[in-house]
Amino acid sequence: xxxxxxxxxxxxxxxxxxxxxxxxxxxxxxxxxxxxxxxxxxxxxxxxxxxxxxxxxxxxxxxxxxxxxxxxxxxxxxxxxxxxxxxxxxxxxxxxxxxx
Amino acid sequence: xxxxxxxxxxxxxxxxxxxxxxxxxxxxxxxxxxxxxxxxxxxxxxxxxxxxxxxxxxxxxxxxxxxxxxxxxxxxxxxxxxxxxxxxxxxxxxxxxxxxxxxxxxxxxxxxxxxxxxxxxxxxxxxxxxxxxxxxxxxxxxxxxxxxxxxxxxxxxxxxxxxxxxxxxxxxxxxxxxxxxxxxxxxxxxxxxxxxxxxxxxxxxxxxxxxxxxxxxxxxxxxxxxxxxxxxxxxxxxxxxxxxxxxxxxxxxxxxxxxxxxxxxxxxxxxxxxxxxxxxxxxxxxxxxxxxxxxxxxxxxxxxxxxxxxxxxxxxxxxxxxxxxxxxxxxxxxxxxxxxxxxxxxxxxxxxxxxxxxxxxxxxxxxxxxxxxxxxxxxxxxxxxxxxxxxxx
Numbered sequence: 001x002x003x004x005x006x007x008x009x010x011x012x013x014x015x016x017x018x019x020x021x022x023x024x025x026x027x028x029x030x031x032x033x034x035x036x037x038x039x040x041x042x043x044x045x046x047x048x049x050x051x052x053x054x055x056x057x058x059x060x061x062x063x064x065x066x067x068x069x070x071x072x073x074x075x076x077x078x079x080x081x082x083x084x085x086x087x088x089x090x091x092x093x094x095x096x097x098x099x100x
Numbered sequence: 101x102x103x104x105x106x107x108x109x110x111x112x113x114x115x116x117x118x119x120x121x122x123x124x125x126x127x128x129x130x131x132x133x134x135x136x137x138x139x140x141x142x143x144x145x146x147x148x149x150x151x152x153x154x155x156x157x158x159x160x161x162x163x164x165x166x167x168x169x170x171x172x173x174x175x176x177x178x179x180x181x182x183x184x185x186x187x188x189x190x191x192x193x194x195x196x197x198x199x200x201x202x203x204x205x206x207x208x209x210x211x212x213x214x215x216x217x218x219x220x221x222x223x224x225x226x227x228x229x230x231x232x233x234x235x236x237x238x239x240x241x242x243x244x245x246x247x248x249x250x251x252x253x254x255x256x257x258x259x260x261x262x263x264x265x266x267x268x269x270x271x272x273x274x275x276x277x278x279x280x281x282x283x284x285x286x287x288x289x290x291x292x293x294x295x296x297x298x299x300x301x302x303x304x305x306x307x308x309x310x311x312x313x314x315x316x317x318x319x320x321x322x323x324x325x326x327x328x329x330x331x332x333x334x335x336x337x338x339x340x341x342x343x344x345x346x347x348x349x350x351x352x353x354x355x356x357x358x359x360x361x362x363x364x365x366x367x368x369x370x371x372x373x374x375x376x377x378x379x380x381x382x383x384x385x386x387x388x389x390x391x392x393x394x395x396x397x398x399x400x401x402x403x404x405x406x407x408x409x410x411x412x413x414x415x416x417x418x419x420x421x422x423x424x425x426x427x428x429x430x431x432x433x434x435x436x437x438x439x440x441x442x443x444x445x446x447x448x449x450x451x452x453x454x455x456x457x458x459x460x461x462x463x464x465x466x467x468x469x470x471x472x473x474x475x476x477x478x479x480x481x482x483x484x485x486x487x488x489x490x491x492x493x
Contacts, residue, residue: 089331
């Protein structure tokens with residue numbers, strides 16, 4: 001397991017970043033390596049394995065939302081490809097004024 | 101540790117004079133009365149229309165164990181029942197003085213009279229009896245604010261561990277914000293002391309989900325997403341970790357005093373139709389509600405970096421994100437981010453928080469107290485009383 005990634009519960013299909021990853025970095029997943037496309041901050045999530053459109057996103061062993069498109073292994077899992085089962089998420093276009 | 105003994109038997113960890121404005125129109129005068137004395141804190145309610153919840157909250161806050169005496173500042177024509185509030189404070193054995201701006205000669209004269217009154221109260225409460233106190237006498241609240249992807253991994257589980265230690269030692273611990281426990285209904289219900297309480301807990305979270313769905317926004321700020329949190333369910337699961345592993349002893353509403361030690365969930369979402377807007381418009385509203393239920397202090401976990409403190413009761417700031425800790429070190433009491441950056445254990449940071457809260461109860465000044473943070477906010481709400489299943493014997 002890549003030391004920069006955190007698996008919080010055995011059944012999770014996402015991994016949490018222990019520190020920022022830069023665009024072009026590669027990470028080691030169970031099913032092979034993946035390349036990070038854009039800079040991702042500490043605490044963000046990437047897919048542990050392929051997640052189909054409509055699939056549940058599982059973190060802490062519990063569902064945290066549904067994939068709105070197919071997500072490739074290693075891809076950023078966030079507001080652009082996940083929706084809440086409760087209330088929609090409100091986010092600003094990222095300014096990155098505060099580093100993560 | 102030594103506490104300030106109040107006539108209802110509760111013990112305070114601070115001995116402050118509260119200056120309370122009873123409508124926004126009296127805010128300036130009250131602020132001038134309170135200013136310049138670190139142990140004189142400004143609180144208040146801005147609304148001119150009557151509200152049972154606000155009246156109840158102000159009565160609870162003015163008789164909080166950390167409060168020694170109170171000055172009420174009224175404009176004169178607002179709807180707030182200042183007579184009843186003053187009577188409640190007097191009955192609690194605390195000195196209280198009421199200023200009425202329209203009666204007492206306007207801004208300048210009322211400020212002067214208020215400052216003299218504040219000095220009398222400070223002198224008066226200086227000799228409140230100090231008595232032996234232990235962790236089992238403490239009521240401890242927790243909130244998270246400015247959460248990010250680290251909060252649910254570092255700071256929140258560490259507070260959960262500290263809560264477990266405090267409950268084990270007989271303390272009363274309160275977690276809240278049912279709007280940030282959406283998605284945790286099943287796991288929480290299983291921790292309830294009785295099945296009936298479990299049903300009440302589930303109903304409180306379902307109420308929160310309905311309430312926020314009507315408003316169209318979850319309890320989720322833009323910065324949460326920037327910090328890596330994607331949905332309210334994800335934020336909730338992280339926030340839920342603050343509650344630790346103890347059995348849940350009861351479900352209370354703002355202002356209800358927990359009857360004995362244990363872990364309590366506070367239902368903060370109003371009852372009935374959606375009426376006055378968002379349940380808690382910012383983090384301090386949550387701190388105020390836990391204080392109204394007797395919280396002596398609040399454990400505040402932040403990922404993005406909130407800097408707030410509170411009037412009346414100290415706030416211990418726990419940094420979840422190690423990078424934020426480096427930037428905002430002067431504002432943070434604990435670096436839980438070292439769970440990520442240095443491989444510290446949740447157990448170790450939890451024990452650090454538990455030891456710190458005991459020292460703060462003994463009088464150690466927190467970072468936010470030292471920086472002069474005394475934020476306070478109270479707005480309109482309406483609640484039905486809790487049902488009999490909420491506090492099983």
